[in-house]
Amino acid sequence: MFTPGARSLHGAGREFMQRTELGAQPPSDQMLGRPPPPLEVPYTRAKTVVPLPAPGDIAIPAVDLRDAIEQRESVRNYAPEPLTLEEVAFLLWCTQGVRRVVDGVFTLRTVPSAGARHAFETYLLVNRVEGVPPGLYRYLALEHRLAEESRDPEIKRRVAAGCLDQPHVLESAVTFLWTAVPDRMTWRYGERGYRYLHLDAGHACQNLYLAASGVRCGVCAIAAFDDAAMNLLLGIDGERQFLIYVATVGKKP
Template identity: 30%
Template sequence: MSAPLEQTLYRRRTHRSFSAQPVSLHDLAVLLGTVFGPAEFIDGFEYGALIRRTSPSGGARQELDAYLATPNVTGVPAGLFHYNAREHSMELLGEGFTHTEAGALCAHQEGTEQAAFIVFVVAAWERMRVKYRHPRAYRVSHLNAGHLGQTFALAATALGLGPFQTAAFDDTAVEARLQLDSTTHNTLYALAAGHPTPGTPADTADLNAFRQTTLRHGQPGRRDD
């Protein structure tokens, strides 16, 4: 993963069409370690040693965990896993997982039934409540999920993969499938990737097309910018 940052930033795209080529275990491991693994351990004083990741996290609580569905990863059986960030390992939760099930869990969105793997970002609320006992901490967790999503998209792009992210999924069904207690753990985000389908046309437009775009129904040419 040595692509220059500027190239990676401008190459990043949301992909929804993937080939049948599996993602290698090596690339998955690099991606998980880069996004969800510890960059270093820091002294949290009264809270003990804390993990710092490559993305910001309010109070370094790292309340967000990665749970994986792996329908098409080389060397990894199709199934559901928890990523153990401290050990950089995948803990098997259950065998068997298909693209059809991925589509059912994620509202049959385009791409979910083709992606090589899906990462469900899950909040373990107790880690946040230990330090922050006010309701705004809930908002911070959603912001933290967004930080991880952007790092995921950039890291996947640098590895030559096509990423996408979504908040459209069946919370109850996902958490049941991951064997989670929905009162203590909630799924906030779904991140996925695979090898983009070769020859997919770029969805580009010019400035003139942007100027003529209608953002308000029934009012052509009206824009908010």
């Protein structure tokens, strides 16, 4: 209920909530019998691809779940020590790993997603990873591999600038950049699916925080970024695919 003197509730946020209420949208594409969108954005097979260790072959020290939750905090200062490829593979698997593809229509992964729609792509800014040249990569979750996107020596500074010059982007060993492909979610849920994209981003990043504790890493989630600049940097249009969340990772000092 509106209270006199309170801030107006008629801004874009309130309009978004009203227009995505249940029952406020037309039937979704799934209801209309239209085929689902692809499970993953295609990649150019001519690009360099980095194989990742299989999840079952990665040995990670056991961490007590209660300790991981109680000690969780954002860490912005990192040691100069690089991550191993095994550690990177583990973090990628814990945040978007595909456990099973079902009928070519949906995937079961290591994180929750509304209706198992899993509408994210994971880009990885690599600054210090053993055996992987610095640059921008994309995680091919269906294949559990990394595809090179850019080896521009200025890429980390461009990412940092797009994140409003937050210094821990430059200091991180890797930075996760999650993009959303809304068609995957709206196919089932219509415009209400945009709400679920943001909920799913929280699921993925929380898994990153918890998984990082097992490899002696700290994480800092970032929501403050220049949307247009970052979408341009990633080569996406900002509508059919857009950046939704960022997180830096590095060894704790």
